[in-house]
Amino acid sequence: MNRLGSWIVPWLFLLCTACSATPGGLGGYKIAFVPSISGQHGIFVMNSDTSNWKILIPDANAQLRFASWSPDGKKIVFFTVRAQDADILKKYRMPYEYLLYVMDAAGSNQKRLVDFPIIDFAWAPDSRRLFLISAHEGSDRDSSEVLSARINPLASIYVFDPQTGDTTRLTGSGRNCAASWSPDGTHLAVSFGDAENGGIYVMSADGQHSDRLTDGSTTVDTRPIWSPDGKSVAYVAYPKGETSAGDGGVFVISADGTGKKRVTEEDVYYVRWSLDSTMLLLQAVNGVRLIDRDGKKQVNLSAGLRNTKNSIFTPDGKGVMFCSNEQGAWNIYSVGLDGKGQKLLTGRTNSDNFCMSPLLAR
Numbered sequence: 105m106n107r108l109g110s111w112i113v114p115w116l117f118l119l120c121t122a123c124s125a126t127p128g129g130l131g132g133y134k135i136a137f138v139p140s141i142s143g144q145h146g147i148f149v150m151n152s153d154t155s156n157w158k159i160l161i162p163d164a165n166a167q168l169r170f171a172s173w174s175p176d177g178k179k180i181v182f183f184t185v186r187a188q189d190a191d192i193l194k195k196y197r198m199p200y201e202y203l204l205y206v207m208d209a210a211g212s213n214q215k216r217l218v219d220f221p222i223i224d225f226a227w228a229p230d231s232r233r234l235f236l237i238s239a240h241e242g243s244d245r246d247s248s249e250v251l252s253a254r255i256n257p258l259a260s261i262y263v264f265d266p267q268t269g270d271t272t273r274l275t276g277s278g279r280n281c282a283a284s285w286s287p288d289g290t291h292l293a294v295s296f297g298d299a300e301n302g303g304i305y306v307m308s309a310d311g312q313h314s315d316r317l318t319d320g321s322t323t324v325d326t327r328p329i330w331s332p333d334g335k336s337v338a339y340v341a342y343p344k345g346e347t348s349a350g351d352g353g354v355f356v357i358s359a360d361g362t363g364k365k366r367v368t369e370e371d372v373y374y375v376r377w378s379l380d381s382t383m384l385l386l387q388a389v390n391g392v393r394l395i396d397r398d399g400k401k402q403v404n405l406s407a408g409l410r411n412t413k414n415s416i417f418t419p420d421g422k423g424v425m426f427c428s429n430e431q432g433a434w435n436i437y438s439v440g441l442d443g444k445g446q447k448l449l450t451g452r453t454n455s456d457n458f459c460m461s462p463l464l465a466r
Contacts, residue, residue: 133419136173136180137450137458138166140434144453147182147211152418152460154449160211167202170416171226172459173209180459181206181217181225181234189216196221198245199253201238206266209461217266223259223281229289233309236262237281241273256280261294263309272311276301282327286334286359293317293328293337293359299344304328304337306359317361322351327374331381335359336397338367338375338384354386356397367399373413379421383441387415392426394441405439407446414456419463425449427456 132152139148145164150157160180167183174180183202185193192203201221207214220240227234239245239257250257256279263272280297295304302320307313318325323341330337336356343352353369367384376385378394386393392406392415405424406412415426418438423445425438431448434456439446 133463134461135425135436135449135458136160136168136461137436137455138168139450139453139455140457141454147180148453157452161207161214168457168459169225170414170459173461174227174231175229175462176231177462177464178209178231179206179227180209181227183222186216192219192221196240196245197251198239198242198257199251200256201240204236218264218271224283226283226285228285228309229287232265232267233289234264234266235283235285235292236264236271237283238262242277261292263292263311272309274307274311275314276305280324280326284328284330284337286330287332288334293330293339295326295328295339297324297326299324302344304339304357306337315361317357317359318355318364325355329375329377330359331377332379333381336381338377340372340374342371354384354395356384365397367395367397376416378417378441385415385417385424387413387426392424394424403441403443405441405443406437407443409437409446414458416460419460425458425460427458429456 134149136147136149146162147160147166149160163184165184172181182205184205185203189203201223204217204222205214206217220238222236222238224237225234237259239259242258244250245257249255258277259281260277261274261281261283276296278296278298278301283292283294285292290309292307294307302324304317304325306315306317323343325339325341328337328339336358338356341352341355354367354372354375356367357364372386372388374387383394383396392412394403409428409430412426412428415424417424423438423440427434427436433454436449436455436458438449
């Protein structure tokens, strides 16, 4: 597997897939998580202060992603495999792809959304659509290289309406696809993650319009993320070869394609924007950090912890949640934006797979 794939496959597999001590209940938020301890199977939920810890659904195969909880707080989408999925699994045998289910936030009305496996997904801001990334139509999905996980299959990005079942396939395909909704839900920033198609694109959600944001001439530009104010897109760039080894890092570019700027040269898995669009959260090999968009101010959020992953801002924007195996097993931690107040949240269990609800009404 190539260098880019070696970073992306573990990221997709582990990512589910956040906190100053905001109280649970009114004005707080909820954390859904999948325990990794023997005897605890399913999706559990607790308040952001770790109170009211309970099971939502028993399901030994359930997995969450950061984008699982809908922005309106009413639905949770999750990966799983169930007995009724046997025929689909026989037809589609690609590794790292899973069947997608949805349920009410209380755990009721569970159903499978589509009849093909999914690599990744995210709700639109209006909670009416999702983008789906899947290789079920890929021309090489049954090749020996794909089935043995030596390479990722050719995948595409789709816009899906859960109410009607309507699906729109966006133009393009690649082996390391990624996407991010614009804050108004009208466009997506997408990447295909291939050396041959290494740029970032902005596409209308109806699939009718596409503009190239970066050329990807010396780098493979991937994992774009739209800023909450809608003005910028951040992304990770990997060098295509030894001659461009110094061209990688984290970049920010205006949504109209102007003002491209490198924030840091460091290799990172992915980035996330702060709610005010002034800071970036970096999930790097050696830890979790905040950095301003000029690359000058940095805050170490994982001091004293090793092997961190799955970092994300809390819904209130006042903290960050991430996972570490500092105590042997993987657990979920929270920390303030100043790097202080580090707290272990999953002391009653172990987990590295979680998502968060939007803020609850005050």
